[in-house]
Amino acid sequence: MFNFLTSLNEHNLPYPDTLHPIVVHFVIAMVLFAVFCDAIGYLTNNSRLFEVSWWNMCLATIAIFVAIILGQFEAGLAKPYEIVKSVLNLHTLIGWSLSGIIAAITAWRYVIRSRNPQKLPLAYLGVGLILTLIVGFQVFLGDELVWIYGLHTVPVVEAVKDGFLP
Incomplete structure (x- = not known):
């Protein structure tokens, strides 16, 4: 049984495919939809x-921490080659930063909601726009990876194992 837990597949993962993108897409959708609902709610x-x-x-706020944990685990198994390390490091840094940013914005939103759930300050919408831009850049970096x-794709995993990628 323990051999199954420690063996890696052709994607260099102990499970069938990457989980980080699945969870992170929920985070992306929830954040973008929240900003969209705030903007429409404010205008109408x-x-x-x-x-x-x-x-x-x-x-x-909860899901981003799950996404980061899975991302850290999967990045550790990816065996990134030299050229990808800077992009992966930036993606990791922004991911951790986004966890704090999203948690802080959610805390701010809680205060706003506690004081007056019927109103939303324009500054909050501005922060939502900035958050959308940061999330968009993070998506770009993830897509690039x-x-x-080709992190966790079969041809790249094989090329790294065979020593074709330094």
Whole structure:
């Protein structure tokens, strides 16, 4: 049984495929949808959308830590070759930073919600826009790791194992 837990497949993972992208896509969707609901709620004076946004941010705050843990685990198994290390390091740094940023924004949102759940300050929407830009850049880096550098793809895993990639 322990051999199964320690053996790695053709993706260099102990399970069938990467889990980090699955969880992180939920985080991306929840954050972007929360910002969207805030903007529409602000423009239409529909405070029910603020409630939708609040719960999306709460779940995103929890899910980003799960995504980071899986990302750290899978990055450790990826055996990144030299050219990809700087992108992976930047992606990791921004990921950890986003966990703190999202947690802080969610805490701020809790204070706003506690004081007046019917109103949202314009500054909060501005921070939401900045958050959207940071998330967009993080998505770009993640896409680069998979679609350009091929982390956890079978040909790249084989090339690293065979010593073709330094």
